[in-house]
Amino acid sequence: MDLNPLKNYPEWQERIRQAAKSPPLPLDYSAQVVEIFDQHGLFAGSIFGVPYQQSRMPHQIADFLAWVVDGELVVFISNGQILVNRVLGQQMLISFADKNFQSV
Numbered sequence: 001m002d003l004n005p006l007k008n009y010p011e012w013q014e015r016i017r018q019a020a021k022s023p024p025l026p027l028d029y030s031a032q033v034v035e036i037f038d039q040h041g042l043f044a045g046s047i048f049g050v051p052y053q054q055s056r057m058p059h060q061i062a063d064f065l066a067w068v069v070d071g072e073l074v075v076f077i078s079n080g081q082i083l084v085n086r087v088l089g090q091q092m093l094i095s096f097a098d099k100n101f102q103s104v
Contacts, residue, residue, distance in 0.1 A: 005079060009039060012066060012076070019073040019084045027088065031069045038062035 067075035
């Protein structure tokens with residue numbers, strides 16, 4: 001896994017390395033807290049099923065998106081590449097997003 005494009009984000013590089021060693025979420029996992037970060041900070045999330053989203057200026061383009069679920073890095077996407085996906089398969093990722101972000 002090439003983390004060089006993320007050289008300006010060493011803390012995220014380490015979290016990616018740790019997440020790569022962690023097992024996938026169980027198929028029936030129901031998150032309490034889902035947070036989505038980019039390099040600017042917290043972007044969106046859902047707490048106990050209540051979604052929220054932060055405003056961004058048009059020039060604030062995300063270098064990456066990191067999904068942190070109940071404190072654990074679960075998905076990390078950078079430059080269109082999925083570097084971490086602990087939600088089993090793309091369909092499960094879509095289903096997980098639908099379940100936790102119905103109105104974001």
